[in-house]
Amino acid sequence: MLGSLDEVALAIKRYERFLVTWHVDPDPDSVGSGLALREALEQAGKEAVCISPDPLGDWYDFLPGVEDCLAFQMGMQLDFEAAIVLDCEPDRCGGLVEYLNSGIPLINIDHHGTNLGSGKAFCVNPEAAATGELIYELLKNRWQTALTEEIATNLFAALSGDTGTFRYSNTTGQTLQIAGELVQHGANPAKIAMHLYENRAYETVNLMRRALDTLEISEDGLVSWITVTRAMSGEDRWIGQHSEDLVQFPRMIKTVKLAILFREIEPEKTKASFRSRSGIDASYIASLFGGGGHAQAAGCTIHSPLAEARAQVLDAVVRELHRAQQARIAGGNGAESR
Numbered sequence: 001m002l003g004s005l006d007e008v009a010l011a012i013k014r015y016e017r018f019l020v021t022w023h024v025d026p027d028p029d030s031v032g033s034g035l036a037l038r039e040a041l042e043q044a045g046k047e048a049v050c051i052s053p054d055p056l057g058d059w060y061d062f063l064p065g066v067e068d069c070l071a072f073q074m075g076m077q078l079d080f081e082a083a084i085v086l087d088c089e090p091d092r093c094g095g096l097v098e099y100l101n102s103g104i105p106l107i108n109i110d111h112h113g114t115n116l117g118s119g120k121a122f123c124v125n126p127e128a129a130a131t132g133e134l135i136y137e138l139l140k141n142r143w144q145t146a147l148t149e150e151i152a153t154n155l156f157a158a159l160s161g162d163t164g165t166f167r168y169s170n171t172t173g174q175t176l177q178i179a180g181e182l183v184q185h186g187a188n189p190a191k192i193a194m195h196l197y198e199n200r201a202y203e204t205v206n207l208m209r210r211a212l213d214t215l216e217i218s219e220d221g222l223v224s225w226i227t228v229t230r231a232m233s234g235e236d237r238w239i240g241q242h243s244e245d246l247v248q249f250p251r252m253i254k255t256v257k258l259a260i261l262f263r264e265i266e267p268e269k270t271k272a273s274f275r276s277r278s279g280i281d282a283s284y285i286a287s288l289f290g291g292g293g294h295a296q297a298a299g300c301t302i303h304s305p306l307a308e309a310r311a312q313v314l315d316a317v318v319r320e321l322h323r324a325q326q327a328r329i330a331g332g333n334g335a336e337s338r
């Protein structure tokens with residue numbers, strides 16, 4: 001862990017008016033954490049405004065307090081005493097990066113191991129399944145915030161999102177204990193899962209079908225990937241913010257150790273999302289292309305056309321698989337310990 005929640009709590013105490021923000025392509029962990037934190041700050045008599053670098057899709061409408069969350073726009077009036085950046089480094093905040101770099105005191109709470117921590121105070125704990133776990137700790141054990149149904153719902157959505165509904169290997173006893181307590185405070189697991197996973201437009205599911213048509217697998221069966229072109233996804237914002245849901249398809253194949261989604265963002269800009277298991281370090285592969293994340297889930301953006309970017313990534317993947325295999329043969333656990 002880098003920094004600490006005590007450091008973060010101390011820094012927050014010093015200010016009254018906060019910007020709360022998170023990464024581009026927001027996910028339930030970032031949004032749920034932000035909305036819960038804002039309510040807690042208000043309970044403590046402080047002012048806080050959530051501004052998302054990207055507009056939120058309507059599938060977030062069920063999160064309590066989301067109606068007061070603003071989407072960043074150029075020329076927006078930004079006047080805060082401090083900024084709290086959640087679930088990423090400040091430089092992943094899209095249009096807000098310039099403001100965050102303007103000298104405003106920064107407080108950073110995250111669980112991505114590739115985040116080295118920055119700002120006045122930070123807490124980066126890769127052992128937390130979600131940033132929502134860290135927010136829970138802060139509210140419960142540092143501030144004695146009243147866990148309202150609204151806070152419980154937002155934090156449960158955060159935990160559910162980053163653990164694949166408590167299926168991924170980052171799910172710990174602690175995660176489930178927190179989730180249990182959130183349910184006791186009014187979070188409704190079935191309702192939250194329905195909103196997060198069973199609330200799509202027909203067009204969106206139809207796009208998933210077309211994406212699934214592109215499924216490919218390496219000869220050895222270890223790597224599988226799907227590809228979404230701009231022509232395929234068009235302006236569909238759900239696809240834009242839910243690459244997670246598409247990468248699960250190659251991930252379902254029993255021989256696959258690394259699943260990849262390639263997404264064409266612009267003619268010269270490609271996004272790769274990785275999901276791995278069995279000692280393959282996805283964040284290492286992502287870092288070769290300037291990206292980051294967790295060992296089991298990571299991503300990067302490559303400034304090359306889709307076909308070229310895909311070839312580069314698959315090449316790097318072959319080398320990393322070979323290296324991990326060699327490490328195992330040598331009896332080491334290089335891949336696991338990186």
Ligand SMILES: [Mn+2]
Pocket residue numbers: 029030087111129130131162
């Ligand atoms: Mn997260």
